[in-house]
Structure formats: structure tokens, C-alpha cells
Amino acid sequence: MSATSQPKPRRRTYRRLAAAAVGLVTAGALAAALPGTAAAGENHGKPGGHRPGRYQDVQLLSFNDLHGNLEPPSGSSGRVTELQPDGTTKTVDAGGVEYLATHLREARQGHRYSITAAGGDMVGASPLLSGLFHDEPTIEALNKLDLDVTSVGNHEFDEGATELARLQNGGCHPTDGCYTDGGFAGADFPYLAANVLDDTTGKPILKPYWVWRKGGVKIGFIGVTLEGTPGIVSADGVKGLTFKDEVETINKYAKVLQRQGVQSIVALIHEGGYPASSSYNYDCDASGAGGGISGPIVDIARNITPAVDALVTGHTHQAYVCTIPDPAGHPRMVTSAASYGRLYTDTTLTYDRRTGDIVRTAVKSANRVVTRDVPKAADMTCLIGRWNALAAPIGNRPIGYVAADVPHTGTESPMGDLIADAQLTYARTLDPSTDLALMNPGGVRAGLTYAAKGSEGDGVVTYAEGFTVQPFANTVNLQDFTGTQLIQVLKEQVSGTNAAAPRILQPSTGLTYTLDLTRTGEERVVTDTVRLNGAPIDPAATYRVATNSFLAGGGDGFPTLGQGTGDLVGTDDLTALEQYLTANSSPTSPIAPPVANRITIVQ
Template identity: 80%
Template structure:
């Protein structure tokens, strides 16, 4: 499979990579592109990472790698805690900084590139999916347009790139009007200027990658290969329809496979873009991961991946966990290797210096430097991004500004049992009863609740007013509300699956509708943490032999998030959109004179 390369034309002269065909990425795939730098190459002496401005070409060349991950269509500055980062101060205290918004991200990236003749911008997946209304309403075309303007060069896919299936991902790459919604403007959507990489996502029928597995950046005699993978467990966190016809392979095996392919092609400098991440020891974006003692280090899936990926890979750009870290993790040869993540929602970007050795064609890893930087909102807004946001907001306003309900206070999405999660479950129970009066319980997955509702006005609608746009931010996945019949024994098993099986180490506590109560004993382990004798529905013990009609979203109904028993129900019935269930519930149960109070989180009793 030939490597794809770029020319050294200036960024403003970049040619669109229209030759990419996402769903035909196989042998012979070639990606045309253009990456640029208008300035002459910096000259360096023969010490890695040092430059002295000599006119002759030297052995070492610093290459700037700018990266970010998990943007999730957040074009406008994220609100609340989603739009802040925690910064460690020199005196040991912490400071909260407002961050994010593509108008500011564009300015920061453009400023960072100045003076760097060799600069690449890469991303670690989840650029789209679970997006706010300004992007999600238009199937994330606005985000792709923004990424083009950001001069993104390459990204891996993340699990959310498959929310609407491989065919829709192909449209985002190659362009064209949406198959059902059509074109949103008088101009045909052109698609992404950058390649999406998915080396470990194969088409079941052919066994070949659904997307390009790798891409090579080249400027003059410097070339760096990029391999992109998403987490192997993508089918466990995406609806069954979204990954239909696809197989997801092991991240390490896949990266190592394509590292050998690149090496055979003479590409010895390699970066892996991995949509899987870690858990930092500190919540401060600038903590010293490589220090010793409390508040340092990293854990989670990315550590094992980093320890086993081939030493021929020089750096790992990661994501998925929405955390911030810049760490060195030893490769299989025991050599330190940089592993980075820039939190989420465009709040941070990572600036890594890779020192390229022209003599060996490899990265001199002893000189690799990296740091996360805040996308502060104190810099000037990028005018082209302001214009883009304005265009799409104008199209979204008639829908987004519509009032759908009223609340008397904030409905936060916090805690093991959250008020927002309970409200959604209540809405799905009410909707389920309309479809089938026998419906008695609803369960909502916590990962499907993307935000809470804020009492204070975010625009001109007034305090306590809930708009469609705000509801969309809470539930952007376009799942349906599905009904199925479960025995009492199966319902009990579902609740135990919250804290056992694949959820044993990282519990996923379902948000219950009103009437379902039970005790969660955190002093115990495994499935025993759910106290069977405490499980009651409307005050009566759940009867293992009885049949219960259960409402969930389509993701859970397909056994998502490790709830395999929810994929085994009988008499299934597919309903309408889950956001419609929420907005209908708010409209029916609230008014300006009688706003809805946040649910009291007393359905799960926690013992710890």
C-alpha cells in the first residue's frame, strides 16, 4: 500500500484532497494533499533540538506537532465546567481558566505555527459526534468545515465517528449532500481536506480497512508517518447500527503491523494517533506526569498500549478519556516515549517538538519535548471562524431558540444518580406508556447524558426557559426510545451488570425512572454491590418470574455499554427520537407559571 504524501506548498495554497475515498481504502489507496510552510527551513547544528540559523542544511530538523482530541463539534465556547480547565500554579495552588471555542483555537494554533517552517497538525479522534446543536443539527458538516479552516492535516477516527455509520463517515470525508436531509446551503458540502485514519476498522466482507490505515507527511527530505486507530471496544460504546458490517481489531497489533509497512517504505519516523486514553493522577492539565510521588503518573488502558506498541513508533497522540496529560511511558525496549492527550472540547492543544535526524530518517527521541497549552479566550477571535459560526447559527436559530419547557432550578448532570439522568428516564417512561400502557420502568445510560440544564439564561430566552438547543446539547445522539419485555430475573441481572462483567472496574450506573429503587453497597465487590433484596418497583419487590415492560434508548436496547441482558428482551417496539421524548415531557409537565423542579436523587441508596 503506497504511502500518501504532501507537497511543501504554503497552507493557503493547499489543494483539496479529493482523491480520498474513505470506503475504498485498500491496496493502492493514494491520498493527495498539500502541507505547507512559506518560510525556509530552520538550520540546526548537529545537536538534537538545537538551532543556530545556519544557511546550510544540517543533520537535525525540528518538526512541530500540534495536536488535540475529542472536539465533539464544540465550535462555540463550551459552557460551565465543560469550558474550563484547572491550572496548577507555581505556589501549589490551582486556578480555573475559561477555555475552548474554535474562534480561539484557530488563533492559538496559527500563533503557535509562526516561526515553525516544519509544522503538522494532527488529532486523536472524536472530532464529531455528541455535538452541540450548531453542528449536530447539520450532521457535523459545520465541524468539518471548521477543521478544514484550522488546517488539520490528519486525524484518527474515534468511536463517535461511527455514531451514524460508516457510510455517513464516508460522506464527511468525501463530501456530498446528506442522503435524507439533503443540502443545507446552496453550496454542496465538500467534505474533509484531511484524511481520517482507521487502521484497525475492517469491513467484515473483505477484511480490508474501511478507511486509510496510515498517511505520510513529507516536506523536502523530511517524512513522518501517521497510523490511526480507535479503541477496539468501539462496538461496546456505539449503537449496533453504527458499527454494522465492521470489525474492530486490537490497537497494538494493528499499529505494529503498519509500523512495519511504513518502515519497508523507508518511513522511519512514526506517530500513532490512538483514540484510547488514560487516567492522570492529577486533574490539573499542567501537572508533572513524570515526577515521583502523589499527583504524578498515569493509569488506564493507554499505559498497556504504550508499553507494547513497537519501539519504531516515536510518539503517541491519544484521546477518548477527555483527560489532559503529557507523559513518558517506556516502550518495549525500555526507551522513554511521549504519550499525550489534550483533554476535550478544544480547551487545550498539545505542542510537541519532534527532532528529525536526516542521517537515520528517525526521530531523536532523547530530544522530544511536549506541553499542553490552554486555548484561552483572551486572544483575538479568528474572523473566519466567527463568520462560519454565524452562518450556521443563522440556519439553526429558528429550531434551536424554540422554548420546549421551564425549570425552577439547575438540573445538573452530576453524581452517581444525577437529576438530569432521572429526568430523562422519567421522560422515557412517560413516552413508553404512550406506546404501551404496560411500560413500568425506564433506564438511561449515564454516557448518553451529555450535559445538564441550566436555569440561568444562555441567550435571550430568559431564566428557567429550556430551549430545543439546550435539550439537544443534553441528548444529541438521535437514538430512539425502544420497548422490550424482560423477566424480573433479567431486570435484576441488568442492574447487576452495572457493576460486574465489563463494568466491574468502571461501573456504569443506569439512571432509573421514578418508582424503581434499590441499594448500591460499595463496600462489597462485583455484582454483589447491587443488593438484590432491595430492588423494588413502585414499592413492591421485583418478582423474578414476572414480566416487565422496559423502556431504554436504542443503544442500550442493543446491549451497549456491557448490558448484554438488555439485548435479550422480547416483544421489541421501536419508538421515536429520544430527544423528542424529553422535549415532549418538558412541554407537557412545565409552564412559565409552574416550572418543573429537578428530580430528587433518592432512587438509588448508596452505602459506602
């Protein structure tokens, strides 16, 4: 085993007590349950017995949106785009926790002052290896990675706040029990949820901030998720919770930290932006500070107090290292490391021991690729093997066959269309009058790959691969809508909360229309082109529509989908996909990917 693949000794054990009855953790309960922060991770010794200098470089390694991807992600989900010196680009295979562990451990070598932080969505929407076990394998892996702290993301609420508290504190799953004889110990690192309040107590459900201390250096971390989480998570997942404004919350706790003598502050924000280039090493500041990125994080960064020295972000699955001016007009580093463990960000924070603050002008940062040309971390290989042995009887079962890759890329994707067709076919077994199906793009987590994985054989789709595509266990719901409502649903793809970042529903076969992206607002949906099986939509007619339960509740910014009538609830969406693949493919007659030409895009 390579020396670089050896895990370093645990720095601490971090455990939290679940709050009474509901299992929620409040800031007050945490303060009473934990030892003093000053003792955690602190080392007052001076290297070589010499007095430390005024300035101390602190390494901050960060990543985000892992989503339980312990094994190397497949297809485009397992590649990054790299900009070459001559202006061309190439793709690099990346990701896999065995490689991530090696890269992080090598990066830490020679850095006595090193912190590892994350920007949320460590779990949720996970492949079967982790998702089948309620993401206990991922928490175990993150412990071995020596993660120091993370913010919560929206997907940390997929199974509700009580389950999130269990991931933090440990204990067997309330319905599925313990998967191993040793039980589940929980996270060794704190989840931070400063802007997520328990409606009963009015306090954060988890600790709002955490302070890293070593050799007299103090750096505070404030963790928040996007305020809009209730609109992109099932209602049950956020029941009894209020999500506050990100900027107001961070500014509030920055003052709290300053009153405690902590002047160096990093915000972990599960909200992000969209860089001008898809290359991870694109110079985001080539057109000036803040000019190379757009999206929600820009306004957030511009309004967060200058007391915060750096922002680690996520949610959009993009890669960027940008400076965005703070309210005082001074550039401030804002980073994101794409998703699925394909990248990590290496940031140098220069700490001024005299002021206790970060020297902002000295901050340097870059995204690094988690390449697969390094030795695998043996402890992670062991972890994956142990959980795979439990998952294999379920995950290796074939459920269908594909003739080629079925990618999930583009405004309309072949994978999205395939799922919509599967849901329409299943819905018609419940009600033959069902007219169409609509699938939200965020509910499609990956495509299907043709190439063999292990010994399964080319073109085989296993249950594990299907689970990776649709891990949420939403049900297929049928509802009635008028033609007017159906047109309004299509307009909501590009208006309201979806105006800035459109969410284009994936349509089943038979539904066609033109999306003109040269227009603005809801006018981008050219309503007189909307057809169902070649016929214009009749505003007064009633249409039977299949969606998943998340959309049927008005999720993802589609309030009209929450107004349907004649509800009929079917099986889970993965079962619908499995039944469709089984019925429509075989080893000698695999299913071909849909062409993805139901929406005509004008750009």
C-alpha cells in the first residue's frame, strides 16, 4: 500500500445528542452536550520550540455535492473538462472516494495547518451502494476522509430532519434497523445549519457555526443551505422547519463570532453560480472580479458582510474559483468543486496572528482534479467492498438492456425522455386515458451507460444503475388538468422561481413544442406550437397527466402541478422504469435511446 494512501490519525471524535422526542438538535442543546470549542483540534505547541511568525498559511481543502458517490461515477458524471494552453479542451476521468482520499492525504502532506470543509449535499440522491443503506456508507467514508466540517445541503433533508440528526449522532435506522453488528456511530464532523430553524423552538436544528483552532490560529465556519430548499425538497422532508435568508443569517453569526474574538470567517453556502466556461480551470476573473460567473451566489456574495473572508459554495454542480466584490468593494474568494468528488479546491488562507484576521489579498485558490492515476486508498477500498457485499444481491440484478449510452445532458435529454415514456406507459396500466407524462430534470440523477461494468456485460442495465438514475423513491401520480393549466405548467419552466435558471420538464412521447431562448420570461415557451399527438392543446379540455409525487406537490417551482384533480397514486418511479425496460428490451433486442427531439430549441 502506498504511504500516501494511509489515513492520518483521527483528530477528534465529534458526536451530537439528538434533541428529545423529534430527534432535532438545537444550538442550546449542542452547547450543553459538547466539550468547550477551544479544546477541539487545538495545539499550543510551537514547531521546533520557536516563536511563530506573524503570518501563518492555513490550507483549506474543500469539496461539495458528493451525493454518496463512493465508487467512480460513470459516463459524463465521472469526467471533467480541462482547458489546455492552446485554448482547446480535453476530458479527464475523475472521481471515486478511493482516489479522493489519496489526493486529499497527499495534499495535506507538509501542511501542519490544514482544514477540510464541504459545501453540503454530501448525501442524498446517492447511488445504490450508499442510498440503499440510508447513506451510512458515505458518512463512514467522510469520517475516514477526515472531513472537519460541512454545511447542510437541500438533499440532506430528503429523508427529513430527524434522519439528518441520526446521520450526525448515530444509531440504527428507525425502520430498517442496523445493517452491521457494530451499528452506526454517526458523523465525526459537525453539520452546520445556521439558517434552518425548528418551528417549535425557533432555533437552528444543528449548530450554526464551528471554530477551528490550532496553535493560536482561530477560523470560524458558518454553514447555510439555500433559502429555497422547501421548493426543491418533498414537503415531508422539511415539515416543521423554516429556512431563513442566507445573507442575513451569515451576517448575524459573523457578528456572533467576532464578539467571541474570531476574526477569520469562512462561509459554507449550499447555493452556487454558473461560470462562463465548463472547464474546471477556467480563469473566472479574466474579465474582472465577478465577471466570469452568474447565478444566485453573485448577489449573495455581494451582500455578505466583509467580515467573512471566503465562501465555499455548491448546489449548482459547477466548478469555479472566482473573486466577487464584497459590500465594501473588495474582492473575495468564492469557490465550488463541481460534484460527485471529481474535484477538490485547494485554498491558502494567510492568517495574521496580530489581527486574528485573514489577509484577503494573499488568498490563493485552485481546483484540483481527483484523477484516477494515483493509488487507491486501501481503507476506502475495504469500505466499498464491505458495503458492496451487502448490496450485491440486490444491485446486480439485470432489469433491462440498452443499445447505446442513454445520456442525461442537454435541455432535453434522452434519459429524461426515457423516464417520461416509462411513467406514461406505467400510468396507462392504472388509467388507460392518461395523455402524457412530465419528468423534472433534477429528479434524473444520471444517464445509463452501455459499456460493461465489472462482469455484467455490455448493454446490461442493473438495478443498481437504475437506482443511481432515480434514487428518490417518488411515486407516479396521475392528475387532471385543463389545457390552460397545462400551458401554464410549461410557462412555469421559464418564469417565476425558474425565470433565472429554467427547469425544463422532460416530456413523454407525443408532446411537442418550441422553446425560443432568444425571448425572455414565459414568452420563451411558444404556446401556439404546443401539440399533443399532433393536435393543438384545447384550453377547455381535460388532460390526464402523470408526474412524480414531488412535482404533483408543486415542487421545483411548478405551483400549477399542485392544483390537479382526480389524484391517483401508483408505485414508485424506479419500479415504473424497471417494468418499462424489462418489457421493452432484451439481450437480443436492446432499447435504443430516445432521440430527444420533442422540444425544438431556438437559441
